[in-house]
Amino acid sequence: MSDIKAATLEYATRLGDDSVVLGHRISEWVSYGPFLEEDIAYGNVSLDYIGRARMFYTYAAELADDGRDEDDFAFMRNDREYRNLLLMEMPKGDFAYSQVRQLFADVYYTVLLPELLQSKDETLSAIAAKAIKETKYHLRRSRDWVLRLGDGTEESHKRTQKAVDQLWGYTHELFDMDETEQLLADEGIGVDVSKLRDAWFKMVSDILTEATLTVPEDSWAVRGGRTGYHTENLGHMLTEMQIVHRSHPGCKW
């Protein structure tokens, strides 16, 4: 396999991991939302991410060409092999925590996907084209929620600010590059995320400020998702997600 093909396989896997992990976390809200409309909205957003994961993994499987399929990528890899960003794996927390995480992720995709759309790799570009439309809707929703929660009651403000402060340190690695991604960026296949931080920061700060929330100082950063150095949360999540699949090796569902 050429270096570029190997790097693309790794890249598609990473993006698939981000999607499946976040999609799973969002799905944990179904039947736990503050009202019925939110249960539906969570279901919708989760479905979009599961759909993306399937596209990225299917592409990864095609590149790997070793008999694996999308489910092998999702269900047969351990937490140390997962390459998702840590932000995506944080537990659902309270409603404010989930919405703030969603805002950070949605703004990330808002700045990332138009770049991925330009990819020379047609599959990645096609996935981006589909995802852009979904992200537009996702961002409208998470932005509205953060505004309402930040500028709602004293309690909602406090919870939302706390979520912002607790999640901020996980956002730095969203813009880290490594050799694999640099190679792909140089080839016009992958996105140079290090160039996206300013745009992300501007959008997020504007929304937080409008929501009467304080933009945190960059005083701490936790990194490791792309190297498989995860938080303790991912192992538990995958244990649950993979249990049935792994209990029946080789079965079809």
Added chain:
Amino acid sequence: MTPEEQNFMRKIENEEKIEPKDWMPEEYRKNLIRQISQHAHSEVIGMQPEGNWITRAPSLRRKAVLLSKVQDEAGHGLYLYSACETLGISRSEMIEQLQTGKAKYSSIFNYPTLTWADVGAIGWLVDGAAIVNQVSLQRTSYGPYSRGMIRICKEESFHQRQGYEAMLALAKGSPDQKAMAQDALNRFYWPALMMFGPHDSESAHSQKSMEWKIKRETNDDLRQKFVDQTVKQIEVLGLEHPDKNIKWNEERGHYDSSDLNWDEFWSVIAGNGHCNRQRIEHHVAAHDEGEWVRDAITAYNEKKRVKKAQNAA
């Protein structure tokens, strides 16, 4: 009969729909509120046993299908709450009635989902039973309910197909998968039959509901339809029929079957099933935890309103 009553009965007899602004007997209204809200609550509580498997679905495709199904159920809950609101009751009142036990939901959701196969069994049998009932309700006399049913039936048939397809994958799979499918069928078959309610002779609301064409077919007739259609489906799966007394009756043109365990039925209705307490607790906990969120929306909207008024002044 007053002229209003006469006009109402004339419409019922002529198969004209009753609409929200039309005059209707108080009992008709109450009967409808009971039935539609019960139906709405069933959709909402039904999210729990299926939602129980979203995070453990064994493939990404199944996860997506299940998510989309549960999302549809929530959507059905919404239309039905809206249809019920046209009768002069608010959603928050209905939710309170659910949480205090004054309003019921389908007893089937008080059975636990213990394995992945239960998700298939629910789609196939529970949604299958619901469709038999709902197809009949498309002709119900109350306009908003009838229209809601037409819309809901389309989605439910997709649910039933995906459930049956999930069962088929298991039944044709490994011995463990097949055993899982059989076990789910054995547990869900009987409660699915109970979804049609008590025997006609025992049903408190049936007679009046039939007269007003809220209900179009009796509990026992609908149950028979379901029994009949399920026999062949079980055969195709290659599973054993849970009812050892199932037998074609040439004279009736229907299958004869065992009587149900009505003690169990009444016990679950009375709130003493496997999961009754858990389901309501879950609903109450989510609702209570959501209170600060709902308060935040109210406060935010109020701030916006005041600001707008100030800007206008």
